[in-house]
Amino acid sequence: MEKEKVEAKVKKTIAKVLEKTESEISSDSNFIFDLGADSMQSLQLIAGFEEEFDIEMDEDEALEIQSVKDAVEFIAGIVNK
């Protein structure tokens, strides 16, 4: 899957979980610092990504993901394996 497509789906998931508009989310956005995610929402984001991309993410590794950019890289790595 192309990275642009991954990014679009990642943003869509974030917007849904954090109740944001997609225009508020940029590639550099940090889930906590820029988008205000709390610890529960961070877990919901992982679940949302897994569902959206039909993948399984290692929880410890996934919790290290802090930004949209990180998430795209991580998920692209899994789906393009």
Added chain:
Amino acid sequence: MQKEKIKTFNEINDIFYPKSIAVVGTNNVTGSVPYDIFENILHDRFQGILYPVSPSEKNVTSVKSYKYVLDIEDDVDMAILVFPSSVAHLAMEQIGQKGIKSMIVISAGFKEVGGKGIEREKKIKEIADKYGISFIGPNCLGVINTDSKCHMNASFARAMPEEGNIAFISQSGALCTAVLDYANAKHIGFSKFVSFGNKADIDEIDLLNYLKDDPKTKVILMYLEEVTNGKALMEAAKKVTAETGKPILAIKSGRTAEGASAAASHTGSLAGSDEITNAAFEQAGIIRCENLEEMFDYAKAFAYQPLPKSKNMAIITNAGGPGVLATDKAINSGLSLGKFEEATTRILKKSLPAAANIKNPVDVIGDARADRYNVAISATIKDKNIDGVNVILTPQSMTEIEAIAEDIVKVVNRSDKPVYTSFMGETDVAKGIDILQRNNIPHYILPEDMVKAMSATTKFNERLKERSESKIKQFSDVNKEKATKILDKAIAENKTYLPEEEAVKVLKAYNFPVLPNGLANSKDEAGKIADEIKYPVVMKIISSDIVHKFDIGGVILNIQNREEAEKAYKQILKNVKKAMPKADIKGVFVQKMVEEGQEVILGLKKDNSFGSVIMFGLGGIFVEIFKDVNFKVAPISEDEVDNMIQSIRSYPILTGTRGSIKRDIKSLKETIQRLSQLAIDCPQINELDINPLIVRNEGNGCFVADTKIML
């Protein structure tokens, strides 16, 4: 570890007195730390402007919120960071860009969790240094300033304390909340209240330095879990007391003697971290308290009342038993019951019933009402021979508890002498205690605690008066270069222990009184050396592999002639070869033996925080069983050496008390001072024992009989 730079008064003051605060990372989740901090500042009537910064909220409570600190249109004096540690660096970067120079980092998840937390703490410190930000924390409860000019509760404690003149600084945040609760119940107020957490930037030394000059603070309380800059802490504390006379009361947790078991020397095994902390605090004038109760017992006395001018005090009681308990404790704590002037005795005799005791301790008897207490307190407090009054009350059916409390308040307001109280009991005396506490009269449930507090304030004042610039003796007849060369060579050869022959050379370079000696490599040579230095002699194995010579038969004492000397040489080698066949033997050390004198032990141990610590005690069973030793952090001043020698329990043995012989204390003192100088000049020495040092009769000097140096 040395502290690089102490923060200036203004750098710390900006944290206590900001005109505007941004709470960065707050939210609307009631009961969460980010919310409670904001709410506390707002509702405890902070006298400046408050800005919430939250990426997810349009407003926090009813206050307009900003997504980033950079979005705030106005200048901001201080930021309080409550974001999770994983993004603290991002927030800090923006705080720096905003030009904010003061911060409190509340967030946890830094050094205290290890691993990535250590990196995160390093990162925020680097950003702070880049932008010139001073900050308290991370991992802390926050900061409270009760001064009405600011009135800032920048903490997540439940309640703001009353205004007072006691400052409390603590490494533990959880303890802070317990202290606030305790103090609130007893109407104890604070000037500043600081939880400094991991102290990544501002530490207890910076805070002591600030509180020294803080006009709102009269007494400083400190709770420490680790002392990383012991030397700097001592210097800061000494300055506080010397320049302002403000007492510092401290609790230092972690009283176990970790590490002592691994020590190779006597000094190492006796000088646990707790003993060193005790010595350092004592030298720095810090009053070390056992627990919070004792700390606040003393704090009340220091904060609310003048210091007693002398140890002469009076006890007034309506109950014989508690009066005796208080008297016993007073005498055992170094106080005296002053002898009343004739005028006082006359008044007491005239005003009290015949059955009353009009001598000190005054017993106004169980049926005393307010009038008797009033007469007794008023008369004794005016007495020139009395510098402090302790009032005990037990509640009888006729005791006018509240009236007596109110009378005490009136007397105290007219006097410049301290009055402490002990209204014994709980329910019946509660209203009286409340009157006393609300009027800043120190109150204690137990009379023993009351006089113990008076003893603490008295001793502190005596020390303040006695404290003069005691000099540190510097000997010019020492050869630092020679000692350093020997020590450096041994370190270069990866030696951890200096054989006695080499250790003696180090001591000789510092002009210690070393006994005549020589190193023998044959029985003939041993006999020849022994003949030269005259009998009796002692002979010891010399090997860098053998630390405990006695244990393997490596030492023979009291050798009286050549034949015995040659025999001893062979015997020592035989014993050592049997016990440690692979030991590298350098020879046998032949040394003059001193028969007359008192054995004492001197030692040195290097502590990572406080530097080199000197130990002194009487030898033999006094050190082995009673551990009757004293410690001081080097360098030791003239007064401190005297105190060190005189305050061991067995000191009278050196002074010729009850048939013992008076020993050469002057020479002993000089030897300790030389050891202090060696400790400062040669930090390569990790541990050193002089055991024993033989202190001969007065005028005959003292001699090093055995020494051990660990590197």
